Amino acid sequence: MVIDLKNMEEKAELLKVIAHPIRLCIVRGLWKNGGCNVTHMQCCLDVPQSTVSQHLGKLRQAGVIEGERNGLEITYKLKDERVKSILACLFGEEELENNQEEK
Template identity: 60%
Template structure:
């Protein structure tokens, strides 16, 4: 791998890790993986924080390419689509602790 591609790879990983670096975002990603996705209302009940705060964190996770949101009627169903992130979360939280 040439130096330019290596640098791009490091930058991609760095951005992904920055997005996961906030406790709320890490909790959101872990919860989405546990439940195979959910909507903001469910996240709000679980995290007990304002919906606006959750939405801000979801925006960062979407920008980092970690999650996607699929509209289903009036709700948006979020899920993790990044396999690298899934593997990282699995390492941080082994199955018995998920």
Template identity: 60%
Template sequence: MNYDAKKLNEKAELLKVLVHPVRLCIVKGLLENGGCCNVTYMQNCLNAPQSTVSQHLQKLKAAGIIEGKRDGLMVNYKICNEKIKELLSVLFSD
């Protein structure tokens, strides 16, 4: 077996970000909604305070899983990592 420690570490870090139920729910929701939502929509779906949702969004952004695009006063988020889309499609296929 040929191990690339750097690549394995990168993949493990990506999975660590997704392991939290709220972050997993956010990304799953983005995938199901055509990939674009704002914080208010997520806050209502998760029944969580805006500050909590924002903290989780920051972690997802820092990991390169999502990106935000400003539209006036709102920021719409979408999944920007195709591998994450593939992973979630497999993970949530029933």
């Protein structure tokens, strides 16, 4: 069995970038809501805006998210389909349960 080390390194980097608790919370929120701005994220996370911006920069640099500017506001959304699949594995059952409780 031959292992494609470069492929494994790319996947490991993707996992590393979303492994931080704040970044995981950000991508989960974007996955659930379809997108949002920094102010909304800051309120949900209860961390300073500068902290949110630093984490968004890392996610953007890794190609996980993208931002769409509308005037002064930037709305972020998930860009990487692999991350959506990972989030579905991590939180899919939890989200289904929460949706059923809300009904």
